[in-house]
Amino acid sequence: MSLSHVEKNAPVMVDVSAKAVTKRMARAEAVIRLPQVVCDAFVDGELVTAKGPVFHTAIIAGTQAVKKTADLIPFCHTLPIEHCRITLERSGNVLLVACEVSTTAKTGVEMEALTGASVAALAFYDMTKALSHDMVIEQVKLVAKSGGKRDFDEREG
Secondary structure, rough: OOOEEEEEOEEEEOOOOOOOEEEEEEEEEEEOOOOHHHOOOOOOOOOOOOOEEHHHHHHHHHHHHHHHHHOOOOOOOOOOOOEEEEEEEOOOOOOEEEEEEEEEEEEOHHHHHHHHHHHHHHHHHHHHHOOOOOEEEEEEEEEEEEEEEEEEEEEHO
């Protein structure tokens, strides 16, 4: 097995010039385990702290991160993001942060989706840490992708 970003023991950006332009989509998720004090702060499914509306801020932060992924991850190509949707859904003491990204390009948006979910989760943490630092961000993972060499959907095993 060879790594696509290593050539002669040196890191390289993958040459995508010969690849076909296709519609590409990726979805990533992160899980945040919430302590009871944070759960108790929700009012009618919403959470507002002294810093402002938590979900809205996390969505904006995650979207900005998607657009800046190539600036953060050295070998990511700069991509024209055509769609980005960040959602946050709470069930008990678990918050699911999901990021779906799409583009029409020569390379996929997996890293953009992972970055968006991660930064949205971090923004949620930042907005609520005055309530408790006892939150755990975990299970950041790619759950689906399509449009490249091979499609992936974790639900299909």
